[in-house]
Amino acid sequence: MTMLDETPLLSVTGLSRYYGERVGCRDISFEVYPGEVLAIVGESGSGKTTLLNCISTRLEPSAGCVSYRMRDGESRDLYRMSEAERRLLMRTDWGFVHQNPADGLRMTVSAGANVGERLMAVGERHYGRIRDTATHWLSRVEIAADRIDDQPRAFSGGMRQRLQIARNLVTGPRLVFMDEPTGGLDVSVQARLLDLLRGLVNDLGLAAIVVTHDLAVARLLSHRMIVMKDGRVVEEGLTDRVLDDPQAPYTQLLVSSILQV
Amino acid sequence: MPDPVNRDAIAVRASSLSKSFCMHLQGGLELPVVEGASFEVRAGECVVLGGPSGAGKSSILKMLYGNYAASSGEILIRHGDAMVDLAAASPRLVLAIRRETLGYVSQFLRTVPRVAAVDVVAEPLVARGIDAGTARERAGLTLERLNLPQRLWQLPPATFSGGEQQRVNIARGFITDHPVLLLDEPTASLDAANRRVVIEMIAEKKAQGVAQIGIFHDEEVREAVADRIIDVRGFAPAHAA
Numbered sequence: 037m038t039m040l041d042e043t044p045l046l047s048v049t050g051l052s053r054y055y056g057e058r059v060g061c062r063d064i065s066f067e068v069y070p071g072e073v074l075a076i077v078g079e080s081g082s083g084k085t086t087l088l089n090c091i092s093t094r095l096e097p098s099a100g101c102v103s104y105r106m107r108d109g110e111s112r113d114l115y116r117m118s119e120a121e122r123r124l125l126m127r128t129d130w131g132f133v134h135q136n137p138a139d140g141l142r143m144t145v146s147a148g149a150n151v152g153e154r155l156m157a158v159g160e161r162h163y164g165r166i167r168d169t170a171t172h173w174l175s176r177v178e179i180a181a182d183r184i185d186d187q188p189r190a191f192s193g194g195m196r197q198r199l200q201i202a203r204n205l206v207t208g209p210r211l212v213f214m215d216e217p218t219g220g221l222d223v224s225v226q227a228r229l230l231d232l233l234r235g236l237v238n239d240l241g242l243a244a245i246v247v248t249h250d251l252a253v254a255r256l257l258s259h260r261m262i263v264m265k266d267g268r269v270v271e272e273g274l275t276d277r278v279l280d281d282p283q284a285p286y287t288q289l290l291v292s293s294i295l296q297v
Numbered sequence: 298m299p300d301p302v303n304r305d306a307i308a309v310r311a312s313s314l315s316k317s318f319c320m321h322l323q324g325g326l327e328l329p330v331v332e333g334a335s336f337e338v339r340a341g342e343c344v345v346l347g348g349p350s351g352a353g354k355s356s357i358l359k360m361l362y363g364n365y366a367a368s369s370g371e372i373l374i375r376h377g378d379a380m381v382d383l384a385a386a387s388p389r390l391v392l393a394i395r396r397e398t399l400g401y402v403s404q405f406l407r408t409v410p411r412v413a414a415v416d417v418v419a420e421p422l423v424a425r426g427i428d429a430g431t432a433r434e435r436a437g438l439t440l441e442r443l444n445l446p447q448r449l450w451q452l453p454p455a456t457f458s459g460g461e462q463q464r465v466n467i468a469r470g471f472i473t474d475h476p477v478l479l480l481d482e483p484t485a486s487l488d489a490a491n492r493r494v495v496i497e498m499i500a501e502k503k504a505q506g507v508a509q510i511g512i513f514h515d516e517e518v519r520e521a522v523a524d525r526i527i528d529v530r531g532f533a534p535a536h537a538a
């Protein structure tokens with residue numbers, strides 16, 4: 037029988053972020069457990085990116101607390117860590133997949149170096165091993181081995197996004213943040229990427245927090261979801277329950293505005 | 298199956314279960330569909346939900362699966378050694394119950410792009426820690442039994458016919474040894490030969506002590522599998538139109 041007594045990996049309490057007078061997100065609390073995929077959905081401007089950036093230490097919250105369970109089992113307040121500790125966490129334990137691959141890749145070094153660099157950042161020095169691991173990861177994201185020396189500038193949008201995913205997963209993170217990972221891509225390319233992500237997340241048992249305005253992405257990838265509007269959470273729950281039996285007026289509107297998910 | 302089945306053991310107990318939809322886009326219209334549903338299902342029993350179209354049969358099944366939120370009432374399910382209230386369970390607990398205790402064959406298959414039929418069927422086994430090779434082999438055997446042509450196994454079911462998709466769906470639901478199985482018209486789009494296969498599979502589950510709750514419009518299937526029929530008209534809301 038599954039034991040449900042594990043402690044959460046990430047725990048967010050009363051988190052708010054203001055931009056001057058304007059609300060980015062307000063009084064958000066939730067938890068993410070190991071191996072769990074959480075989707076954050078909501079219309080444009082509802083505060084999804086603000087929230088994601090606050091919980092991944094990319095943006096200082098105005099109020100609230102974010103704690104993370106380290107590999108040694110100890111839960112730490114992210115905003116009480118030193119800058120150096122946070123950087124180490126981002127390099128080793130976390131991944132961050134940006135909507136625009138150019139924000140998460142180095143466009144002027146080779147695909148192999150984009151992946152290898154992250155390994156070097158966690159202390160790997162052996163050139164042969166780095167190259168082997170990079171090749172392995174490129175194949176896992178369906179990039180042919182003979183493209184390893186090409187720069188991402190020469191890649192299509194879908195390939196760039198797959199490369200960004202490889203760069204993030206190569207260090208074996210426990211938690212991956214994704215902001216609209218299938219944004220800006222053609223529908224057929226999206227389907228392939230989603231399928232790939234779904235397989236990787238399952239195989240690696242990753243925890244992930246995925247921001248998306250696409251309910252089909254949430255349906256396919258996530259176990260649980262949070263619906264945001266005007267910076268607040270208006271509904272949360274099991275993904276299929278939220279989509280098939282939405283309770284909040286806004287969620288009903290969101291679900292009814294799309295054809296079928 | 299681990300222990301000899303205790304056929305007196307309650308597997309599912311619904312108490313005063315009600316469902317009402319609040320339609321916010323229609324000015325907050327309340328649509329009561331089920332009121333005060335109470336029933337028990339024991340291990341090894343197959344209980345059929347009966348009643349006319351729109352009576353709330355699927356809604357009850359979806360509440361039992363945690364797919365619809367119950368408006369009030371309790372859904373106790375034997376999960377491991379404990380009876381847990383699914384209606385009040387956290388999303389994580391609902392997922393654990395689905396993984397280990399509660400299977401569901403929905404009326405229609407929801408397809409995932411690019412995943413082969415055989416992997417769709419194998420997935421619940423893989424989720425329970427069985428290695429991919431063994432899981433795929435067992436998936437193949439189940440698909441074979443349901444007469445799904447082997448040339449289709451490696452294709453995603455999105456382009457399959459209604460009956461082919463339904464057989465993938467049935468295989469996926471029946472492949473595990475979940476102690477509770479919910480069946481929403483699993484035979485609706487099947488031919489006579491495949492209907493008989495499903496009747497056999499339901500009988501085998503009964504012999505293994507699985508508690509089954511199903512909806513079957515087909516008279517022949519219902520006669521063949523039902524130990525008891527619960528008429529959901531008995532749970533009609535008092536003020537429903």
Ligand SMILES: Nc1ncnc2c1ncn2[C@@H]1O[C@H](COP(=O)(O)OP(=O)(O)OP(=O)(O)O)[C@@H](O)[C@H]1O
Nearest residue numbers: 055058059060079080081082083084085086087249
């Ligand atoms: N740097 C900033 N300065 C001022 N206001 C900001 C800033 N970033 C975001 N906002 C405001 O905060 C609110 C939430 O924005 P956010 O980017 O988090 O939304 P989002 O849900 O990610 O939207 P989208 O789906 O369009 O990406 C918006 O009203 C936005 O205008």
Ligand SMILES: Nc1ncnc2c1ncn2[C@@H]1O[C@H](COP(=O)(O)OP(=O)(O)OP(=O)(O)O)[C@@H](O)[C@H]1O
Nearest residue numbers: 280281318328330349350351352353354355356357
């Ligand atoms: N998600 C939903 N939102 C709003 N109303 C719903 C929803 N699901 C079901 N209903 C309504 O609840 C009532 C019962 O539907 P349900 O699907 O449970 O009936 P059923 O007995 O399974 O019928 P059938 O035999 O036709 O499948 C119907 O009036 C239906 O329109």
Ligand SMILES: [Mg+2]
Nearest residue numbers: 084085086215
């Ligand atoms: Mg955004």
Ligand SMILES: [Mg+2]
Nearest residue numbers: 354355356512
């Ligand atoms: Mg129905």
